Amino acid sequence: MESWFCSCWVYLMVIVAVRDISADPASPPRYTIHHTKVTFNSATENCFPGVLTTLATKQDVNDILGFISRSVSSLNKSNFTFWVGLRKDKNKCVTPMLPLKGFQWTEDGSKEMQVSHWTLEPELTCTSVLCGALQMELERSMVTGWGLIPVGCSKGHKFICKLRDGLTGGTPKPAEPKPATAEPHKPEPRPATQKPEPTIVECWSNVQVELRCSGRPAVWRLLDDSPVNITTICQPCEVGFKRDTSGNCVDIDECRGDNHCRHTCLNTEGSYRCVCSDEDGKQHEEDSTECTDSEINSDNGLMSGILIPVLVAVAALVVLVVVIAVTVKCCLKRRSKKRAIKKAEKMAMKKKYEKVEI
Numbered sequence: 001m002e003s004w005f006c007s008c009w010v011y012l013m014v015i016v017a018v019r020d021i022s023a024d025p026a027s028p029p030r031y032t033i034h035h036t037k038v039t040f041n042s043a044t045e046n047c048f049p050g051v052l053t054t055l056a057t058k059q060d061v062n063d064i065l066g067f068i069s070r071s072v073s074s075l076n077k078s079n080f081t082f083w084v085g086l087r088k089d090k091n092k093c094v095t096p097m098l099p100l101k102g103f104q105w106t107e108d109g110s111k112e113m114q115v116s117h118w119t120l121e122p123e124l125t126c127t128s129v130l131c132g133a134l135q136m137e138l139e140r141s142m143v144t145g146w147g148l149i150p151v152g153c154s155k156g157h158k159f160i161c162k163l164r165d166g167l168t169g170g171t172p173k174p175a176e177p178k179p180a181t182a183e184p185h186k187p188e189p190r191p192a193t194q195k196p197e198p199t200i201v202e203c204w205s206n207v208q209v210e211l212r213c214s215g216r217p218a219v220w221r222l223l224d225d226s227p228v229n230i231t232t233i234c235q236p237c238e239v240g241f242k243r244d245t246s247g248n249c250v251d252i253d254e255c256r257g258d259n260h261c262r263h264t265c266l267n268t269e270g271s272y273r274c275v276c277s278d279e280d281g282k283q284h285e286e287d288s289t290e291c292t293d294s295e296i297n298s299d300n301g302l303m304s305g306i307l308i309p310v311l312v313a314v315a316a317l318v319v320l321v322v323v324i325a326v327t328v329k330c331c332l333k334r335r336s337k338k339r340a341i342k343k344a345e346k347m348a349m350k351k352k353y354e355k356v357e358i
Helices: 040-046 058-071 289-357
Strands: 031-038 078-088 130-139 142-152 157-162 199-202 208-214 219-221 241-243 249-251 264-268 271-277 283-285
Touching: 031 040, 031 058, 040 078, 040 157, 058 130, 058 142, 078 142
Parallel strands: 078 157
Antiparallel strands: 031 157, 078 130, 130 142, 199 208, 208 219, 241 249, 264 271, 271 283
16 A cells, blocks of 8 residues: 655545456456446546446447456356446436437447446436446356446446557566667656545535545546635535535525425526416416416306305205295294184174073
Protein backbone atom coordinates (compact mmCIF):
# COMPACT_ATOMS: atom_id res chain seq x y z
CA MET A 1 0.00 0.00 0.00
CA GLU A 2 1.45 3.33 -1.03
CA SER A 3 0.38 6.74 0.29
CA TRP A 4 0.68 10.25 -1.00
CA PHE A 5 -0.46 13.73 0.03
CA CYS A 6 -2.54 15.95 -2.26
CA SER A 7 -1.97 19.68 -2.08
CA CYS A 8 -5.42 19.81 -0.49
CA TRP A 9 -6.49 19.82 3.15
CA VAL A 10 -7.02 16.10 3.72
CA TYR A 11 -4.89 12.99 3.64
CA LEU A 12 -5.99 10.53 0.95
CA MET A 13 -5.26 6.82 0.83
CA VAL A 14 -3.96 5.33 -2.41
CA ILE A 15 -5.27 1.88 -3.38
CA VAL A 16 -2.77 -0.69 -4.59
CA ALA A 17 -3.24 -1.31 -8.29
CA VAL A 18 -4.91 -4.65 -8.94
CA ARG A 19 -3.32 -7.30 -11.11
CA ASP A 20 -4.73 -7.55 -14.63
CA ILE A 21 -6.09 -10.93 -15.69
CA SER A 22 -5.50 -11.97 -19.26
CA ALA A 23 -8.10 -13.80 -21.35
CA ASP A 24 -5.50 -15.85 -23.20
CA PRO A 25 -1.94 -16.13 -21.92
CA ALA A 26 -0.66 -17.08 -25.34
CA SER A 27 -1.91 -13.88 -27.03
CA PRO A 28 -2.05 -10.20 -26.00
CA PRO A 29 -5.12 -9.70 -23.74
CA ARG A 30 -8.01 -7.57 -24.97
CA TYR A 31 -9.77 -7.22 -21.60
CA THR A 32 -8.76 -6.87 -17.97
CA ILE A 33 -10.85 -7.35 -14.82
CA HIS A 34 -10.26 -5.13 -11.81
CA HIS A 35 -11.64 -6.46 -8.54
CA THR A 36 -11.41 -3.23 -6.53
CA LYS A 37 -14.82 -1.60 -6.07
CA VAL A 38 -14.65 2.01 -7.23
CA THR A 39 -17.00 4.65 -8.64
CA PHE A 40 -17.74 4.91 -12.35
CA ASN A 41 -15.41 7.90 -12.86
CA SER A 42 -12.58 6.19 -10.97
CA ALA A 43 -13.05 3.07 -13.08
CA THR A 44 -12.85 5.19 -16.25
CA GLU A 45 -9.57 6.76 -15.09
CA ASN A 46 -8.08 3.45 -14.03
CA CYS A 47 -8.76 1.96 -17.48
CA PHE A 48 -6.58 4.58 -19.20
CA PRO A 49 -5.10 4.30 -21.81
CA GLY A 50 -7.89 1.79 -22.44
CA VAL A 51 -11.63 2.32 -21.88
CA LEU A 52 -14.44 0.69 -19.95
CA THR A 53 -15.65 -2.21 -22.05
CA THR A 54 -18.61 -2.00 -24.41
CA LEU A 55 -21.26 -4.59 -25.27
CA ALA A 56 -22.44 -2.99 -28.51
CA THR A 57 -22.11 -6.07 -30.76
CA LYS A 58 -22.87 -9.77 -30.41
CA GLN A 59 -19.15 -10.47 -30.65
CA ASP A 60 -18.48 -8.11 -27.72
CA VAL A 61 -21.11 -9.91 -25.63
CA ASN A 62 -19.68 -13.37 -26.44
CA ASP A 63 -16.11 -12.24 -25.76
CA ILE A 64 -16.96 -10.59 -22.43
CA LEU A 65 -19.13 -13.44 -21.12
CA GLY A 66 -16.51 -16.02 -22.13
CA PHE A 67 -13.69 -13.97 -20.65
CA ILE A 68 -15.47 -13.57 -17.30
CA SER A 69 -16.42 -17.24 -17.10
CA ARG A 70 -12.76 -18.19 -17.62
CA SER A 71 -11.36 -15.55 -15.28
CA VAL A 72 -13.73 -15.67 -12.29
CA SER A 73 -13.78 -18.88 -10.27
CA SER A 74 -17.24 -19.71 -8.91
CA LEU A 75 -17.86 -23.13 -7.39
CA ASN A 76 -21.27 -22.12 -6.05
CA LYS A 77 -23.85 -19.88 -7.62
CA SER A 78 -22.67 -16.26 -7.27
CA ASN A 79 -23.65 -12.82 -8.51
CA PHE A 80 -21.14 -10.30 -9.87
CA THR A 81 -21.56 -6.68 -10.92
CA PHE A 82 -19.03 -4.88 -13.16
CA TRP A 83 -18.92 -1.32 -14.46
CA VAL A 84 -19.13 -1.09 -18.26
CA GLY A 85 -18.78 2.01 -20.43
CA LEU A 86 -22.47 2.98 -20.36
CA ARG A 87 -23.74 6.35 -19.11
CA LYS A 88 -26.75 8.70 -19.27
CA ASP A 89 -25.98 12.38 -18.73
CA LYS A 90 -28.11 14.77 -16.70
CA ASN A 91 -29.65 16.54 -19.72
CA LYS A 92 -30.65 13.27 -21.44
CA CYS A 93 -33.93 11.42 -20.96
CA VAL A 94 -34.55 7.72 -20.43
CA THR A 95 -36.28 6.40 -23.59
CA PRO A 96 -37.82 2.94 -23.06
CA MET A 97 -38.20 2.10 -26.78
CA LEU A 98 -34.46 2.44 -27.56
CA PRO A 99 -32.06 -0.54 -27.10
CA LEU A 100 -29.88 1.44 -24.66
CA LYS A 101 -32.88 3.28 -23.10
CA GLY A 102 -31.27 6.68 -23.76
CA PHE A 103 -27.80 5.65 -22.46
CA GLN A 104 -24.71 5.79 -24.68
CA TRP A 105 -21.31 4.10 -24.81
CA THR A 106 -18.56 6.29 -23.39
CA GLU A 107 -16.02 4.94 -25.89
CA ASP A 108 -17.54 6.53 -29.00
CA GLY A 109 -20.91 8.02 -27.94
CA SER A 110 -22.85 5.29 -29.77
CA LYS A 111 -26.43 4.45 -28.72
CA GLU A 112 -26.62 1.09 -30.50
CA MET A 113 -26.66 -2.45 -29.07
CA GLN A 114 -27.29 -5.58 -31.12
CA VAL A 115 -28.30 -7.65 -28.07
CA SER A 116 -30.44 -5.48 -25.80
CA HIS A 117 -30.78 -7.29 -22.47
CA TRP A 118 -31.71 -5.34 -19.33
CA THR A 119 -32.11 -7.11 -16.02
CA LEU A 120 -33.64 -3.95 -14.53
CA GLU A 121 -35.43 -1.28 -16.58
CA PRO A 122 -34.27 2.31 -15.88
CA GLU A 123 -36.77 4.62 -14.22
CA LEU A 124 -38.09 7.43 -16.41
CA THR A 125 -36.06 10.56 -15.68
CA CYS A 126 -34.55 13.53 -17.52
CA THR A 127 -32.59 15.06 -14.62
CA SER A 128 -30.57 12.25 -13.00
CA VAL A 129 -27.10 11.07 -14.04
CA LEU A 130 -27.08 7.27 -14.37
CA CYS A 131 -24.41 4.74 -15.30
CA GLY A 132 -24.69 1.19 -16.57
CA ALA A 133 -23.31 -1.99 -15.03
CA LEU A 134 -23.18 -5.61 -16.13
CA GLN A 135 -24.82 -8.02 -13.67
CA MET A 136 -23.98 -11.71 -14.02
CA GLU A 137 -24.81 -15.03 -12.37
CA LEU A 138 -22.12 -17.71 -12.43
CA GLU A 139 -22.22 -21.31 -11.29
CA ARG A 140 -19.15 -23.54 -11.69
CA SER A 141 -17.64 -21.00 -14.11
CA MET A 142 -20.75 -21.15 -16.30
CA VAL A 143 -22.82 -18.05 -17.08
CA THR A 144 -26.40 -18.77 -15.95
CA GLY A 145 -27.74 -15.24 -16.39
CA TRP A 146 -26.66 -11.74 -17.35
CA GLY A 147 -28.07 -8.29 -18.10
CA LEU A 148 -27.54 -4.55 -17.79
CA ILE A 149 -28.73 -2.55 -14.77
CA PRO A 150 -28.94 1.25 -14.22
CA VAL A 151 -27.19 2.45 -11.04
CA GLY A 152 -25.94 5.68 -9.54
CA CYS A 153 -22.47 6.61 -10.77
CA SER A 154 -21.15 7.12 -7.23
CA LYS A 155 -21.69 3.50 -6.18
CA GLY A 156 -18.72 1.15 -5.90
CA HIS A 157 -18.37 -1.81 -8.28
CA LYS A 158 -15.68 -3.90 -9.93
CA PHE A 159 -14.98 -3.01 -13.55
CA ILE A 160 -13.83 -4.43 -16.89
CA CYS A 161 -11.41 -2.54 -19.12
CA LYS A 162 -11.13 -2.89 -22.88
CA LEU A 163 -7.69 -2.23 -24.33
CA ARG A 164 -7.47 0.04 -27.33
CA ASP A 165 -5.99 -1.13 -30.62
CA GLY A 166 -2.21 -1.50 -30.53
CA LEU A 167 -2.03 -1.88 -26.74
CA THR A 168 -1.28 -5.14 -24.98
CA GLY A 169 -2.25 -4.24 -21.46
CA GLY A 170 0.74 -6.10 -20.04
CA THR A 171 4.06 -4.85 -18.77
CA PRO A 172 6.31 -3.81 -21.71
CA LYS A 173 9.54 -5.70 -22.16
CA PRO A 174 12.74 -3.68 -21.63
CA ALA A 175 14.51 -2.72 -24.85
CA GLU A 176 17.83 -4.38 -25.56
CA PRO A 177 20.80 -1.97 -25.21
CA LYS A 178 22.48 -0.86 -28.42
CA PRO A 179 26.23 -1.54 -28.40
CA ALA A 180 27.11 1.30 -30.77
CA THR A 181 25.95 4.27 -28.72
CA ALA A 182 25.27 4.66 -25.07
CA GLU A 183 22.01 6.36 -24.33
CA PRO A 184 21.81 8.64 -21.32
CA HIS A 185 20.25 7.17 -18.22
CA LYS A 186 16.51 7.80 -17.96
CA PRO A 187 14.67 7.61 -14.66
CA GLU A 188 12.30 4.70 -14.42
CA PRO A 189 8.66 5.68 -14.48
CA ARG A 190 6.73 5.43 -11.28
CA PRO A 191 4.40 2.46 -11.04
CA ALA A 192 0.79 3.21 -11.86
CA THR A 193 -1.46 3.67 -8.88
CA GLN A 194 -5.17 4.06 -8.66
CA LYS A 195 -6.77 7.38 -7.95
CA PRO A 196 -7.88 7.99 -4.37
CA GLU A 197 -11.39 7.10 -3.35
CA PRO A 198 -13.91 9.96 -3.01
CA THR A 199 -13.97 11.83 0.29
CA ILE A 200 -17.30 12.61 1.96
CA VAL A 201 -17.72 16.27 2.93
CA GLU A 202 -20.68 17.03 5.22
CA CYS A 203 -22.07 20.54 4.89
CA TRP A 204 -23.71 22.54 7.65
CA SER A 205 -27.07 21.81 5.99
CA ASN A 206 -26.62 18.04 6.63
CA VAL A 207 -25.97 17.43 2.92
CA GLN A 208 -23.11 15.03 2.19
CA VAL A 209 -21.09 15.75 -0.96
CA GLU A 210 -18.51 13.36 -2.44
CA LEU A 211 -15.29 15.06 -3.57
CA ARG A 212 -12.02 13.76 -4.97
CA CYS A 213 -8.58 15.35 -5.01
CA SER A 214 -6.75 14.77 -8.32
CA GLY A 215 -4.84 16.41 -11.15
CA ARG A 216 -1.60 18.34 -11.39
CA PRO A 217 -1.74 20.66 -9.56
CA ALA A 218 -4.11 18.71 -7.33
CA VAL A 219 -7.51 20.31 -6.90
CA TRP A 220 -10.80 19.19 -5.44
CA ARG A 221 -13.21 17.85 -8.04
CA LEU A 222 -16.75 16.50 -8.11
CA LEU A 223 -17.43 12.96 -9.28
CA ASP A 224 -17.94 14.24 -12.85
CA ASP A 225 -14.35 15.66 -12.77
CA SER A 226 -15.49 19.28 -12.71
CA PRO A 227 -13.43 21.46 -10.32
CA VAL A 228 -15.21 22.66 -7.20
CA ASN A 229 -14.84 25.69 -4.98
CA ILE A 230 -14.67 24.46 -1.38
CA THR A 231 -15.97 27.80 -0.07
CA THR A 232 -19.18 27.62 -2.15
CA ILE A 233 -19.95 23.88 -2.36
CA CYS A 234 -22.02 23.99 0.83
CA GLN A 235 -23.92 27.14 -0.06
CA PRO A 236 -27.67 26.59 -0.54
CA CYS A 237 -29.10 26.32 -4.05
CA GLU A 238 -31.69 28.65 -5.56
CA VAL A 239 -35.29 28.40 -4.44
CA GLY A 240 -36.83 25.19 -5.75
CA PHE A 241 -33.51 23.30 -5.93
CA LYS A 242 -31.39 21.24 -3.53
CA ARG A 243 -27.90 19.72 -3.62
CA ASP A 244 -27.42 15.99 -4.17
CA THR A 245 -24.45 13.89 -3.00
CA SER A 246 -22.50 14.91 -6.12
CA GLY A 247 -22.79 18.61 -5.26
CA ASN A 248 -25.23 19.39 -8.08
CA CYS A 249 -28.33 21.51 -7.59
CA VAL A 250 -31.28 19.33 -8.60
CA ASP A 251 -34.94 20.21 -8.92
CA ILE A 252 -37.27 19.66 -5.95
CA ASP A 253 -40.53 17.93 -6.83
CA GLU A 254 -42.97 20.09 -4.86
CA CYS A 255 -45.93 18.00 -6.01
CA ARG A 256 -44.74 15.04 -3.91
CA GLY A 257 -45.24 16.88 -0.65
CA ASP A 258 -47.89 19.22 0.68
CA ASN A 259 -48.95 21.91 -1.79
CA HIS A 260 -51.70 24.51 -2.04
CA CYS A 261 -53.28 23.20 -5.25
CA ARG A 262 -57.03 22.52 -5.11
CA HIS A 263 -57.00 20.49 -8.34
CA THR A 264 -53.83 19.14 -10.02
CA CYS A 265 -50.19 19.94 -9.17
CA LEU A 266 -47.73 20.10 -12.11
CA ASN A 267 -44.00 20.10 -11.25
CA THR A 268 -41.77 22.50 -13.21
CA GLU A 269 -38.04 23.32 -13.15
CA GLY A 270 -37.52 25.03 -9.81
CA SER A 271 -41.22 25.51 -9.09
CA TYR A 272 -44.70 24.05 -9.69
CA ARG A 273 -48.06 25.02 -11.17
CA CYS A 274 -51.64 24.46 -10.06
CA VAL A 275 -53.86 23.52 -13.00
CA CYS A 276 -57.29 22.07 -13.70
CA SER A 277 -58.69 20.15 -16.68
CA ASP A 278 -61.93 20.91 -18.51
CA GLU A 279 -64.28 18.42 -20.19
CA ASP A 280 -62.06 18.35 -23.31
CA GLY A 281 -58.95 17.45 -21.31
CA LYS A 282 -57.29 20.89 -21.75
CA GLN A 283 -55.30 22.21 -18.81
CA HIS A 284 -55.86 25.70 -17.40
CA GLU A 285 -54.31 27.72 -14.60
CA GLU A 286 -56.18 27.22 -11.35
CA ASP A 287 -57.17 30.89 -11.09
CA SER A 288 -58.63 31.03 -14.62
CA THR A 289 -62.34 31.27 -15.50
CA GLU A 290 -62.32 27.67 -16.73
CA CYS A 291 -61.42 26.44 -13.26
CA THR A 292 -64.04 28.76 -11.72
CA ASP A 293 -66.72 27.54 -14.13
CA SER A 294 -65.88 23.95 -13.37
CA GLU A 295 -66.18 24.71 -9.66
CA ILE A 296 -69.58 26.38 -10.23
CA ASN A 297 -70.78 23.43 -12.26
CA SER A 298 -69.54 21.16 -9.55
CA ASP A 299 -71.39 23.21 -6.91
CA ASN A 300 -74.56 23.23 -9.03
CA GLY A 301 -74.37 19.50 -9.36
CA LEU A 302 -73.91 19.22 -5.63
CA MET A 303 -76.88 21.52 -4.97
CA SER A 304 -79.08 19.61 -7.42
CA GLY A 305 -78.13 16.40 -5.70
CA ILE A 306 -79.26 17.83 -2.34
CA LEU A 307 -82.34 19.73 -3.60
CA ILE A 308 -84.20 16.73 -5.03
CA PRO A 309 -84.35 14.76 -1.73
CA VAL A 310 -85.42 17.94 0.09
CA LEU A 311 -88.29 18.51 -2.34
CA VAL A 312 -89.41 14.91 -2.00
CA ALA A 313 -89.39 15.21 1.79
CA VAL A 314 -91.42 18.47 1.67
CA ALA A 315 -93.99 16.90 -0.67
CA ALA A 316 -94.35 13.90 1.63
CA LEU A 317 -94.81 16.25 4.59
CA VAL A 318 -97.51 18.21 2.76
CA VAL A 319 -99.37 15.01 1.88
CA LEU A 320 -99.15 13.89 5.49
CA VAL A 321 -100.53 17.23 6.72
CA VAL A 322 -103.41 17.05 4.25
CA VAL A 323 -104.25 13.50 5.34
CA ILE A 324 -104.20 14.53 9.00
CA ALA A 325 -106.40 17.58 8.27
CA VAL A 326 -108.94 15.51 6.35
CA THR A 327 -109.02 12.91 9.13
CA VAL A 328 -109.56 15.56 11.81
CA LYS A 329 -112.29 17.22 9.75
CA CYS A 330 -114.09 13.91 9.27
CA CYS A 331 -113.91 13.20 13.01
CA LEU A 332 -115.32 16.65 13.87
CA LYS A 333 -118.08 16.23 11.30
CA ARG A 334 -119.11 12.87 12.77
CA ARG A 335 -119.12 14.32 16.29
CA SER A 336 -121.29 17.24 15.21
CA LYS A 337 -123.71 14.87 13.50
CA LYS A 338 -124.00 12.74 16.65
CA ARG A 339 -124.67 15.85 18.72
CA ALA A 340 -127.41 16.95 16.32
CA ILE A 341 -129.05 13.50 16.48
CA LYS A 342 -129.01 13.49 20.30
CA LYS A 343 -130.44 17.00 20.39
CA ALA A 344 -133.23 15.99 18.04
CA GLU A 345 -133.99 12.94 20.18
CA LYS A 346 -134.18 15.09 23.33
CA MET A 347 -136.56 17.51 21.63
CA ALA A 348 -138.76 14.64 20.50
CA MET A 349 -138.84 13.18 24.02
CA LYS A 350 -139.72 16.55 25.52
CA LYS A 351 -142.68 17.05 23.17
CA LYS A 352 -143.89 13.56 23.94
CA TYR A 353 -143.88 14.24 27.70
CA GLU A 354 -145.75 17.51 27.24
CA LYS A 355 -148.58 15.76 25.35
CA VAL A 356 -148.90 13.07 28.01
CA GLU A 357 -149.29 15.67 30.76
CA ILE A 358 -152.10 17.45 28.89
